[in-house]
Amino acid sequence: MLKEFQEFISKGNVMDLAVGVIIGAAFGKIVDSLVNDIIMPIVGAIFGGLDFNNYFFGLSSAVNATSLAEAKKQGAVFAYGSFITVVLNFIILAFIIFLMVKAVNNMRRRLEREKPAPAAAPPPADVQLLTEIRDLLARR
DSSP states (O other), X not given: OHHHHHHXXXXXXXHHHHHHHHHHHHHHHHHHHIIIIIXXXXXXXXXXXXXXXXXXXXXXXXXXXXXXXXXXXXXXXXXXXXXXXXXXXXXXHHHHHHHHHHHHHHHHHHHHHHSOOOOOOOOOHHHHHHHHHHHHHHHO
């Protein structure tokens, strides 16, 4: 069983998947930072200078805090600002992945065009023999 597990782990697809997951997680953190630290402050400034993550409304009368963290301590809140931030994060991530896939597809197409055409297979022996006979008869 240990040997089968080693064979499974050593296959290229599993290692490629592991590398992809690790890079994807790191890339997700970069996109989170881009959205939370660069894009959302600009969007928040456009919409009145508030932190966009703090856009919420309380679902009970006990919620009267001005920040989302404090409001969650007071009761249930509808945090639509956080949801919008996550949706924007997803859209940016999906667009960047689309650009990466598009670049890889373009590279594959370019490599396919540059690949030399496969050599034509020689004709079967009987066809080659008939061709030689035809050429000999044509010379007479």
